[in-house]
Amino acid sequence: MKRKPLSLHLRLVCAASLILAAFLGLTGWALDQAYRESAEGALQKQLQGQIYALLAAADEDEQGRMRLPHSLPDPRLSNPDSGLYAQVTGEAGNYQWRSASLVGRSLNLIQNSPPGEWHYQKPTHETNLYTLNLSIIWEDKNGAEQIYTLAVGGAAAPLLSQIKDFRTTLWGWLGGVALLLLLAQGMVLHWGLKPLRTVTRELRRIESGKAERLSGGYPSELQRLTGNINSLLHHSQASQERYRNSLGDLAHSLKTPLAVLQGAAESQEGGQLQATLKEQLPRMNEIVQHQLQRASATGQTPLTKAIPIAPLIPKILQALDKLYQDKGITHSISIEEQAHFWGTEGDLMEILGNLLENAYKYGKTQVSISTTQAGETLIICIEDDGSGIAADKIGSVLKRGQRADEQQPGQGIGLSAAHEIIHLYRGRLKISKSKLGGAKITLTLPH
Numbered sequence: 001m002k003r004k005p006l007s008l009h010l011r012l013v014c015a016a017s018l019i020l021a022a023f024l025g026l027t028g029w030a031l032d033q034a035y036r037e038s039a040e041g042a043l044q045k046q047l048q049g050q051i052y053a054l055l056a057a058a059d060e061d062e063q064g065r066m067r068l069p070h071s072l073p074d075p076r077l078s079n080p081d082s083g084l085y086a087q088v089t090g091e092a093g094n095y096q097w098r099s100a101s102l103v104g105r106s107l108n109l110i111q112n113s114p115p116g117e118w119h120y121q122k123p124t125h126e127t128n129l130y131t132l133n134l135s136i137i138w139e140d141k142n143g144a145e146q147i148y149t150l151a152v153g154g155a156a157a158p159l160l161s162q163i164k165d166f167r168t169t170l171w172g173w174l175g176g177v178a179l180l181l182l183l184a185q186g187m188v189l190h191w192g193l194k195p196l197r198t199v200t201r202e203l204r205r206i207e208s209g210k211a212e213r214l215s216g217g218y219p220s221e222l223q224r225l226t227g228n229i230n231s232l233l234h235h236s237q238a239s240q241e242r243y244r245n246s247l248g249d250l251a252h253s254l255k256t257p258l259a260v261l262q263g264a265a266e267s268q269e270g271g272q273l274q275a276t277l278k279e280q281l282p283r284m285n286e287i288v289q290h291q292l293q294r295a296s297a298t299g300q301t302p303l304t305k306a307i308p309i310a311p312l313i314p315k316i317l318q319a320l321d322k323l324y325q326d327k328g329i330t331h332s333i334s335i336e337e338q339a340h341f342w343g344t345e346g347d348l349m350e351i352l353g354n355l356l357e358n359a360y361k362y363g364k365t366q367v368s369i370s371t372t373q374a375g376e377t378l379i380i381c382i383e384d385d386g387s388g389i390a391a392d393k394i395g396s397v398l399k400r401g402q403r404a405d406e407q408q409p410g411q412g413i414g415l416s417a418a419h420e421i422i423h424l425y426r427g428r429l430k431i432s433k434s435k436l437g438g439a440k441i442t443l444t445l446p447h
Helices: 008-057 156-192 194-207 220-267 270-296 312-323 345-362 391-397 414-424
Strands: 084-090 095-098 118-121 129-139 145-155 306-308 330-334 340-342 366-374 377-384 428-433 439-446
Touching: 008 084, 008 118, 008 129, 008 145, 008 156, 129 156, 145 156, 156 194, 194 220, 312 330, 312 345, 340 377, 345 366, 345 377, 345 414, 345 439, 414 428
Parallel strands: 330 366
Antiparallel strands: 084 095, 084 145, 118 129, 129 145, 306 340, 366 377, 377 439, 428 439
């Protein structure tokens, strides 16, 4: 069974929560380590100060050798088990001094190190002390150099307790901050995703028939999406309306031919009936083809692709040259390579086919077609050298069944069919006088 994908809200909450937890966790760990290192550094400096205090308190015996007094400036060194301890050895082990705080304890704080170098050691399981050693060279009255090692140690428990208290406070504050950030994050996500929830509600209203389109006022990131959805909805509604109108028009248009055939079948003899059939059947077939083409026109949608014009026009002209071979029509083409039509190839062929056929039908010897791509707007001009279309007939020839020249065969629906498809693409069709002497048809088709 296919697993249901997580919602956007849940994905963002989970991702943001993980990032927040990782950030606060790393921040807490870094602060904890920084505080621990700072506290240990401060303790090391305190131990270093204790060694300097021992050196300051040191005295000499009769032979000029270093000797430490029993009482020291820091009272902790005089109190047993105070947590601060000191030890001095020298003269190749012949001199041993231990602070009073080491009474009853067998701790050895001494670590061998070269003279003049500090030796710092963190707590171990045996001592649980921070220790610091310094070896010095002391010259007695005889000029002999004696090496003394001074060592001090501080109990780790107070420092570890201090670090523990800081850690408890730190994680308590970070936990509180994390809770506040999670609440703020939830509010921000709820507010940020509100437009998507609005789209969902409006789509449900459209599905239930309570609305026809999405309302405006969406953020810029969603405007392309909602605009395309509205365009698809408009296209679907227009298609349904066009189908209904086409069916109604088809039924209405066939009434007259069917009535003529029925009357002919009842009153006319074979010869007259056959002539009537020859007249009415092509008309009925043309009506049906027109309504089918009208209903099948798709119009422009957000999913339509750019169709290049240049490869299609020669195919149409080649077919018309064969059809009107007897007239000897010559044609001229001026097509820009970047000219594109945003729609379906079938609609474009229907538009150009009807308009070029009219030019061949009413032209005398010449037909020309040219295109211009002005940004995303396609402009197509078709001209012929026929008698043209009078200004007072321009409006009527765009209606189905009307022809400027009644002497030419046909039902007068080619120009009107092209006009309907152009209108479906929100374009314009303009009829004017051509420089060749006939009609000039100008199409403007925007993207």
